[in-house]
Amino acid sequence: MDLKSYVRDIPDWPKEGIIFRDITPLLGDGRSFKYAIDMIANHYKDKNINAVLGAEARGFILASALAYRLGCGFIPARKPGKLPYNTLRAEYELEYGIDSLEMHEDAIKPNERILVVDDVIATGGTAAAKVELVEKLGGVVAGIAFLIELSFLNGRSKLGDHDILSLITY
Numbered sequence: 001m002d003l004k005s006y007v008r009d010i011p012d013w014p015k016e017g018i019i020f021r022d023i024t025p026l027l028g029d030g031r032s033f034k035y036a037i038d039m040i041a042n043h044y045k046d047k048n049i050n051a052v053l054g055a056e057a058r059g060f061i062l063a064s065a066l067a068y069r070l071g072c073g074f075i076p077a078r079k080p081g082k083l084p085y086n087t088l089r090a091e092y093e094l095e096y097g098i099d100s101l102e103m104h105e106d107a108i109k110p111n112e113r114i115l116v117v118d119d120v121i122a123t124g125g126t127a128a129a130k131v132e133l134v135e136k137l138g139g140v141v142a143g144i145a146f147l148i149e150l151s152f153l154n155g156r157s158k159l160g161d162h163d164i165l166s167l168i169t170y
């Protein structure tokens with residue numbers, strides 16, 4: 001299946017010079033959504049994943065579907081102030097700004113194997129922040145998966161020697 005044909009390009013959004021890769025058509029079609037989730041799940045199904053970590057908002061959609069498919073847990077990473085219990089925070093730079101993410105301090109047990117998921121890897125800052133949080137909490141990053149990789153931004157270079165999968169490359 002040509003997954004790229006389900007991604008809509010929005011030029012100059014959210015600011016000039018950025019081509020936003022809109023995955024809502026891919027999510028909105030039952031076949032492409034299932035195909036994408038199954039491709040990622042098949043890659044990691046024998047990697048003893050304990051939980052899938054996704055950041056709001058688009059990461060939640062992918063991570064929860066993957067967790068269900070893999071029969072493992074789901075862990076949310078959220079924007080500051082959203083999680084009710086004690087949290088750990090990591091800051092990161094976006095292709096178009098600066099932001100931070102929080103996780104509950106007890107979200108991961110020591111040596112649990114975590115699959116980190118997001119829709120897009122651009123500069124790699126967001127994914128690196130999630131890797132930092134997983135490792136600070138004593139977890140093991142068992143893989144990092146994306147629907148889309150903007151390879152010209154070389155975000156992979158921020159992610160070290162992990163099992164990285166992306167389904168669509170620009």
Ligand code: AMP
Pocket residue numbers: 018019020021022058092093094095118119120121122123124125126127155
């Ligand atoms: P980065 O930290 O630079 O790798 O940025 C990745 C995060 O920003 C992901 O959560 C994406 O959802 C979002 N993002 C960055 N650039 C784009 C883009 N061109 N199109 C869609 N989402 C993007």
